[in-house]
Amino acid sequence: MATVVRSFAIQGIDGYPVDIEVKMLEGQPVISIIGLGDQAVKEAAERIQAAIDESGYVFPKKRVIISLAPSDKKKSGSHFDLAMAVGVLCQNGDIGVKNLKEYGFIGELSLDGRLRACRGILPMIIAGQKKGIKKIIVPEANLKEAGLVHGVEILGFHDLTGVIRCLEGKTSGGEIHVGEKEKGSEESGTVLDFKDVKGQDELIEAVVLAAAGGHNMLMVGEPGCGKTMIAQRIPTILLEMTEEECLEVTKIYSISGLLPNGHALMK
Incomplete structure (x- = not known):
């Protein structure tokens, strides 16, 4: 057998x-x-x-x-x-x-x-x-x-x-x-906030509307005008992912071999 x-x-x-x-x-x-x-x-x-x-x-x-x-x-x-x-x-x-x-x-x-x-x-x-x-x-x-x-x-x-x-x-x-599973903890780091952005009120309003409605958004402008700075802060105004969503994202990182040291749950 x-x-x-x-x-x-x-x-x-x-x-x-x-x-x-x-x-x-x-x-x-x-x-x-x-x-x-x-x-x-x-x-x-x-x-x-x-x-x-x-x-x-x-x-x-x-x-x-x-x-x-x-x-x-x-x-x-x-x-x-x-x-x-x-x-x-x-x-x-x-x-x-x-x-x-x-x-x-x-x-x-x-x-x-x-x-x-x-x-x-x-x-x-x-x-x-x-x-x-x-x-x-x-x-x-x-x-x-x-x-x-x-x-x-x-x-x-x-x-x-x-x-x-x-x-x-x-x-x-x-x-x-x-025996008991360790729940991955997100590494603490600097929290990015829109209060750090100066002089881009109209763009910030457009970002908030796009984030709230789940719309696509394209930012065009000269280098140094703040596109990356604003884009990096978009996740901080979104709702936190559910555990199921965290696992889905972490699965992609796991297969790609891109999980950070400690293999924490991606949030």
């Missing part, structure tokens, strides 16, 4: 669940990764072999088939590495995991078994939440970003060895376990 491990992929700005199926057959030792993966997905074969060996286990000398379902959707990225490695270890009988279906896995593996940070963690965690997955394991560096989503338990680890100990119920103090 094949081992099924849950992971996620990104389509546009939204995530969707991916079942990583691992099956071992007798034959010449080789790894076949199928399911319309890009080059980064295919290169995972070398990374997971090295990471498993570095973690104290022996990669099986069998024919290993790894399928990423649904197989009719193109998949990209290196964040499937962790799920593939766990699937291989479970299929080979190296580790025993109770309730494997409750877990989701995201993370790129380095050759020494460390977990590297990934882009697009937020939309993938949201997809896991909607799917009803109870626990999602992510790289330690992505822990705070993943914690922005409520309703799912996030576990962050530094390497594959820590993940294995957790799955076997041997979690030590070195691993990070987040």
Whole structure:
């Protein structure tokens, strides 16, 4: 019977669940990764072999088939590495995991078994939440970003060895376990205000009308006349975004790899 491990992929700005199926057959030792993966997905074969060996286990000398379902959707990225490695270890009988279906896995593996940070963690965690997955394991560096989503338990680890100990119920103090989600806080900075703008009363009135009515606006003028200064102050007179809107904006930053240090919720 094949081992099924849950992971996620990104389509546009939204995530969707991916079942990583691992099956071992007798034959010449080789790894076949199928399911319309890009080059980064295919290169995972070398990374997971090295990471498993570095973690104290022996990669099986069998024919290993790894399928990423649904197989009719193109998949990209290196964040499937962790799920593939766990699937291989479970299929080979190296580790025993109770309730494997409750877990989701995201993370790129380095050759020494460390977990590297990934882009697009937020939309993938949201997809896991909607799917009803109870626990999602992510790289330690992505822990705070993943914690922005409520309703799912996030576990962050530094390497594959820590993940294995957790799955076997041997979690030590070195691993990070987040039970309650940390809500991202916006970094404090200078508040821009229209009172700093002098001599542009008509333009300010037009800006207020455009902001209130949700209209488009084009400012034309000589360099230095105040266009940028006024444009920078428009967000300060708008209503605060709802949590859902904040998550939508943060998803775009997450996929683009543009989240600021600390991975705070974009407000």
